[in-house]
Every structure is written in C-alpha cells, then in structure tokens.
Amino acid sequence: MLEFLQRIFGKDSLKSSKSVAQERLRLVLMHDRLDLSPQVLEELRCDLMDVIKDYMEIDENKMEINLEQDNKCVALVANIPVVKMKRLPSH
Amino acid sequence: MGEVYVITSGKGGVGKTTTTANIGTSLAMQGYRVVLVDADIGLRNLDVVLGLENRIVYDLVDLAHGRCRMRQALIRDRRLENLYLLPAAQTKDKTAVNPEQMKELCEKLKLESDFILMDCPAGIEQGFRNAVAGADKAIVVTTPEVAAVRDADRIIGLLEASEIKDPLLVLNRIRPKMVRMGDMLDVEDVIEHLAIDMLGVVPDDESIIISTNKGEPAVLNSASKAGEAYRNISHRLAGDEVPLMNLENRGGFMDRVRRLLGLRTG
Ligand SMILES: Nc1ncnc2c1ncn2[C@@H]1O[C@H](COP(=O)(O)OP(=O)(O)OP(=O)(O)O)[C@@H](O)[C@H]1O
Ligand SMILES: [Mg+2]
Numbered sequence: 001m002l003e004f005l006q007r008i009f010g011k012d013s014l015k016s017s018k019s020v021a022q023e024r025l026r027l028v029l030m031h032d033r034l035d036l037s038p039q040v041l042e043e044l045r046c047d048l049m050d051v052i053k054d055y056m057e058i059d060e061n062k063m064e065i066n067l068e069q070d071n072k073c074v075a076l077v078a079n080i081p082v083v084k085m086k087r088l089p090s091h
Numbered sequence: 092m093g094e095v096y097v098i099t100s101g102k103g104g105v106g107k108t109t110t111t112a113n114i115g116t117s118l119a120m121q122g123y124r125v126v127l128v129d130a131d132i133g134l135r136n137l138d139v140v141l142g143l144e145n146r147i148v149y150d151l152v153d154l155a156h157g158r159c160r161m162r163q164a165l166i167r168d169r170r171l172e173n174l175y176l177l178p179a180a181q182t183k184d185k186t187a188v189n190p191e192q193m194k195e196l197c198e199k200l201k202l203e204s205d206f207i208l209m210d211c212p213a214g215i216e217q218g219f220r221n222a223v224a225g226a227d228k229a230i231v232v233t234t235p236e237v238a239a240v241r242d243a244d245r246i247i248g249l250l251e252a253s254e255i256k257d258p259l260l261v262l263n264r265i266r267p268k269m270v271r272m273g274d275m276l277d278v279e280d281v282i283e284h285l286a287i288d289m290l291g292v293v294p295d296d297e298s299i300i301i302s303t304n305k306g307e308p309a310v311l312n313s314a315s316k317a318g319e320a321y322r323n324i325s326h327r328l329a330g331d332e333v334p335l336m337n338l339e340n341r342g343g344f345m346d347r348v349r350r351l352l353g354l355r356t357g
Contacts, residue, residue: 016272016273016274017273017274018270018273018274018275018276018277018280019273021236021237021276022276022280024237025237025240025241025276025280025284026284028237028241029240029241029244029284032241032244032245033244033248
C-alpha cells in the first residue's frame, strides 16, 4: 500500500516493477537473439555489400562485421576498407 | 484429416498440461474428435488432470513399439465420447521413443480425428524434439514473467527451425489487478516482445486448482473464468471469431468508483 501511495504521489522515483521487467526482457531477448547463425551473418554481409557498392568500391575480402555487446547495449560493428570512391553527382 | 498441435513452452510449470486438457475438452464439447497425447515421457500428468489415471493399461511407448493396437492404447474420456487420451509411459528412458516413431504415430492419429493436441515436456531436448516431430502447428504457452517469456522466445526460434510456421500464443496466469497496478506485464507487452499471434489470455484462477483436484477440466465448469477463457480459445482454434475476454470483474465497488472517475479499467 505504501508503495502504491509513493507511486501515486511520485515521492519516490519508484519505477513500476512492470517497466523494470519490460526493460530486462528487452535486453535479455536482444542478447539471446544475438546468437545469429553464420549463414545469417553471411547474408547480412552480402546485403550490406550490395548497398555500399553503389557508393564506393570496397575490399570485399577484408570486410568484417560483428555484433558486439556489453550489458547495456548491442552494436553492429563493421570494418569495411574502401578501395575507391565513385564519382557521385554533386549537389 | 486432423491436425496436430504441439503445446509447448520451454519453461516448466507455466500451464502446458492445463492448456492441453482444457482446449481438448472444449473442442470435444463442440463435437470434434480429439486425441490428447501426453508426450512427457517419464512424468505422466495429463491423465491426472483429466481424471483418467485409473484407466491406463497401455501407453505411447507401447503403441510406438507395436506392443498394442491403437484402440487399446487410446483411453476414452469419462464424460465425452469423442475425447481420447494417449498416456505417456512412465519409463525413465526418454529415448524409449524417437522422432521418426512420433511422426508415424501422428500420421495414424490424424486419419481418425480432427484435433490432436500434443502436451510437450519442458525443455528443449529429446522430449521436445519428439513432441514437435509430428506436429503441424504449435501453441506456445507462457506466463507474464521475464524468464517464461524469454524461454517462449527460444522455443519460437526452435519451432521455426523445425519448419513449424506461425505458432500461436496463450498467455496464462494473468492477474488483472497486478496489471492495473503496473506490477505485471500485460498482453500487449508480451506480444510486442514475441511478435506472434495471440490465441488467448487466461487469468490466474483458483478454479484451475479445484478442477485439477477433481480431475475435471475447468471448461466443464460454466462459472470458471479460466474455463471461459479456454472455451474462447478453443473456439478460435476451431476458426470462430471470439474477441479477447475482458478479465476484469466489472461488478466490484472499486471498478464502479474507477468508472465514475473515468479511469481505464481494462
Ligand atoms: N490459469 C491458472 N490459474 C491458476 N493455476 C494455474 C493456472 N494454470 C496452471 N496453473 C497451475 O500451475 C501448475 C502447473 O501447471 P501445468 O502442470 O499445466 O504446467 P506445465 O507447463 O504442464 O508443467 P510441466 O512443465 O511440469 O509439464 C499446476 O499446479 C496448475 O494447476
Ligand atoms: Mg505438463
């Protein structure tokens, strides 16, 4: 009851336990789903390459992509050596 | 030709057996020919929930190994003549049956029934692989808790990998009051995370415990809220359109106050 009152009056910055659960669930699912199969990663690599090729010439063999994580967030980290820029229509 | 639904969850104790018994009983009440299969080898449960524990002679493993005929292994329900149970074996050896045999078994059951519901054991090992082997579709059961939803997510991934498309979700043991107080994940939250279609929501309800004590599924009790939820679910499974149940008891004093104040109650 006290907790309820505190929540209503916003005395404490008590987050509802539901929103805590929401956030924990979001993170845990993201981490669980990170376990991508090599095939999926390869597909992603190919798709990325196709998009980038419209803009620049890249060294396909040295291109690396990885998912990196710490306990708060997840990042898709790509290292893509550029060999040559295309001449794009200037604005 | 019938269809095989596997009822699965990953996490233990979230209500797979309860869900299997209730959906199955309700489908049979609608006149469908239903077979409930207890695939939890070594931990037979479904027979007790249905009140059929004293009638078992042969079991799933006997049938899979050809030690008896189909008609000998299937136990007919006490109340509904078109509802049957194929009980699990109580052997310790979980490899007593393999996915190939389960597939064969399902094909045979499909010839003579409309719905086959496979009560899957918890976990993702052999027992799970056996239970999904012959399944056409899947019902994933979860509760509004982080661990249960997480395991449901794993299971959905594994189901996809075994080519069982578009599983349906049953969210069990919702407590409307706690949801309203912000202390329980709500239907929308769970759907948002899992991104699958909702088959139904079942309230946390004492009548489930009472009906389990008696061996009479809650759908047989017209006063049971959970029973009503399961009846709705079974109608949806049979293709009828039934709106999601309002789990709030609208008669209560607080509800009236809340409505007077114009606060949301659902
Ligand atoms: N909606 C509900 N309200 C109240 N109690 C429930 C509800 N659903 C299930 N239970 C209770 O929770 C317990 C576990 O349910 P059940 O045996 O159906 O889960 P299970 O997923 O089959 O478990 P296991 O993984 O061990 O096979 C039982 O005691 C059951 O009575
Ligand atoms: Mg069970």
